[in-house]
Amino acid sequence: MINVQFFPSKRIAFYMARLFLVRSFAVLAALVLILMTLDLLGESGKILAKPGNGDAELWRYVSLRVPMLIARFLPFSVLLGTLITLAALNQHSEIIAMKAAGISAHQIIAPLIVASVGVAAISFAFNERIVTRSAAALGAWEAVEYGPVPPQSRVSSNVWVRNGEDLIVARQVSGTGESMLLRGITIYRRASGTLENIVKAESGRRVPGGWRLSEAGDFVVDEGRTIRAPVYLYRSELEPDQFSLARVDPDEQDFGRLSQSIADLEVAGRPTAALEANLWHKFSGPLSAVLMPLLAAIAAFGLARSGHLFLRAIAGMGLGFAYFVADNFAIAMGNYGAYPPSLAAWGPFALFLLVGETVLIRTEE
Template sequence: MRLSLTRIESYVLSATLLGVGVALAVIAAVIMLADFVELSRTLGVGAELGFSQTLRLTLLHAPSVILLLLPFAFLFGVLGAFVNLNRRSELIAMRAAGVSAWRFIFPAAGAAVVIGLVAITILNPVASALAAQYERDVEALRRGAAVASGKEIWLRQGDSHTQIVIHAHRQVSQGETLVLTGVSLFVSTPSKDHKGLEFSRRIEAQQAKLTPGAWLLTGAREATPGAEALRYDSLTLPTTLEGRTALERFTSPKAVPFWGLWDAISRTELAGFPATGYRLQLDELLATPLLLAAMSVLAAAFSLRLIRLGGLAGLAGSGVALGFVLFFFNQFCRALGEAGAIPPMAAAWTPPVLALLSGFTLLCYTEDG
């Protein structure tokens, strides 16, 4: 199998990568400008946000949004590169010399696959870390300090023998330590007939601090059915939760890096919660290389029409319109996947597969008749 590229293939590939780079730079500039203006409008007045702070937040947030719109960079970049080659009659000369369109489209699609793999394995974890820092900084600016999240917290821990549902009125940040206030714990144990779990006791505490392997409850009051309530200044309750991941189900799946999704799925399901969002995010990331390749093939197929035949601008515009249709179709499938209407794998892989098949169909019709 030949892995090296000919001079023509290398030339078309370099022009394609240049077009993608220009499209990505334009998209990134537009995103950063819009984000900068939005941050200045929403946070600048109340938090007295300066130019440097606004720029820092913009740079933190931009990578995650850019990765989301990376398929458009390939659509516009490849389309622009091939239209430019067509206008300069370079594609006509290549095809007149007997070079099939498949030969210079497949290297571009291969490059898209490689860039997609780099994006999900390297760039996505970096973007997720920056996005998490962005959320923390924005929350701190909105509240004046990194204090409470303002949302009620519901957690669950346990196994087949014991289940504990934890409710707290607020979460307090103390560095990396998770601290909850206004806590109620509902403990269930196996029933006497061993056919299920039944409520066994309730514990209320002023504060619960998550330490390694245990909850440290302060000002606790324990009540069991038919017995007098017991009070404790402090009470320790074993747990399998970790401070770093206990609240992960309240975090958007997009904020979890690629390499942490498998662990997030197993921990979420072990705690008894559905992991549909994490599974969908994982499948979408795994499908990213295929989606980028599909956008490259689709864009190239829409720009191969000979310029002397006319209608190239309309065909290229149709390619852009189809790209937007695929984007909204992708979001529609994602919504169905999040709602559980279709399996996460089907929701993530259907749009790129359809896009790739559409590109191959159009390419076969254009090139082979």
Template sequence: MVTGYYSCPDFQGNRGDRLILYPLPCLTPMEPYGYHYRRCPPLGTRLYKSLVKTIKSLSRGPSLMDRYLTSQLIPPFVLSVGIFTSMGVALANLSDLSNKVFEYDLPVIDALKILLYRVPEFFAYALPISVLLTTLMTYGRLSSESELIALRSCGISLWRATVPAVILSVIVSGITFVFSEGVVPETNYRATEILVKVLHEERNFWQNKDIFYPNYEEVKLANGQTFRQLKTLFYAEKFDGQKMRSLTIINWLGDHLNEIVVSDSAQWNANQNIWDFFNGTVYLIDTDKSYKEAVPFKHQQFPLPKEAFEFATQGRNPYEMNLFQALQYKRLLEASGDNKNVRFFDVRIHQKIAFPFVCLVFGIMGAAIGAKPQQMSRGTSLGLTVGIVFSYYMLNFFTGSFGMIGLLSPMMAAWLPNLFGVGIGGWILKKLEN
């Protein structure tokens, strides 16, 4: 019995492609060595072992390689965030605000406030793009200068080498989520408020006229089935933020019309949880649909649902709502039976949840493409960044549109671009590793 060698890529980060001495039977006694190459374990097994080894190594703290790669990632990331945020604010707002200052007499102070309120939105947009550019540039440089080859010669797989980029992407995803939900909706809303107050611009989603809100109740049949039956139809011609004007309320009792209320104005009484109506008439309807009585009033309280008031006051652009506000507004739309807008908000809600994870998608894609053995300049990295971002948002636009018209579920419409991006990045890494 003499010894021979076999070689197999080691995904545990210990030996790599190094030849390991194993006892093997020789073919003939004259041969000093016998060479035997065995088949590598399946990719799933190698990935699992690599993941376990990575978790164990990270639990002991960052290695020298992790600290080195992180030091290469952070400076270009910070610089990219600053550049993309400044460019976004300047290109999207300066021209429009300048026009409003000179043409519509928007005060300069208000224009500066609007500009500052827009910064968080473009900061949130800049984060995933910066992750993509940073990983492309960093891993592209490591590949072109053969540093990745040096790491692999030490037994470190590409999967392990991309861990610092993935961790950075996860952290940036958390920052993006905090900004997108805690800061951006409120600052966008305040910027819109200034334009509405100073220039009297209309809010697209704010209900200030022709407020129409149907209220349904669940009715249970004898066979146990339920269906929705119209209970109240609420209509107001105008709304100034406090009072509604020229109202007509139609109430049903069971399946027949019960009363019609016509009033000059009404407002929600938050202290008593009831509606105060002023200067109107209540028309009582008999079961045979004839007028039974007309009762005029100067002030009358009606126990109507609060949702009509919330529907008018909470109407915002989806980009001016956080998740909690969007879910609340969706429930109001569901109660009103507005299925078209319910689906629109359902898709937007899932997109708001999926958006922060774009950082992780771009981080994986950038590291995978950058790690390819090629000469990648900064200009090439920037060009690839523009192309990938454009392709991603085009795909996001189409899947979102398909979700709104019912061809895709809202969840699939929001998450499909992310899954597609992760799949491409993982496939490229797998090809490079093999």
């Protein structure tokens, strides 16, 4: 008699979900520990090179970087956790016992899929509340080369703005509106396509008629000399909003704030397709954890003693890696405008959902 319930039984469902979650988070912890160690080895020299930095700053870097590593490698950890769980169940003939009891392949992986839905929900909340703030804080800290970060809100780094023929680069932009503060400013002043002056200043603020730059140096290209001035007035109608909208990093903004940034860019007549793809990827990215049990389910079935278990596990891993490659490719195409935002965000998810379901049905059902 075939069991037509969604779950095989409560006991089996809890047993499999527990194995899946424990192994997935154990793999995640191991990956984050190894990758964080390697990352810290590469960055510790830059952090400690700044006068006044010490162990506290190293731990601060770790606290900001770890959430980003967790967000990036959580779906991959779910894939490996699923493979380890299902391969072990197959190796110990537990899968065979379940199928002998009339439990279908979909029922066997159903507890893992439900558990992965919970993982996806936690991942989304974690990304929105923690990862975006960590990315913004780390970006602002890196912009000042791991030195003191100004207390202003909405700090952006390496912002480029075009004003007529002039190009303006600000190493750091903090604050909004008339209270905006620019740091590390370089202005390339051009006329008829020819570079005439390069103005560099420590900081700048908006004043009536332009921008007031402090500790400036004006390099005159034709004369080959630099004119120093404690105060330099860059006369321009350049608005602070142009700096706010010049660099919108979707990794540093949550769904609500990114939606508002997209709306502001649309009002300003700026292209938003790349940001819209990243906006919807904030949902499809965490949901990729739901696909992993389906893609890795091929490792659960087939006789372990036939010697094909390892090959099945490799095939499941290959499907998972193929999804990550396709997802990154689609987002890249969305950023270049080659794919519509909805296709870039949801296309790989829908494609591999069909692939995983087809493989499961044709091999086991």
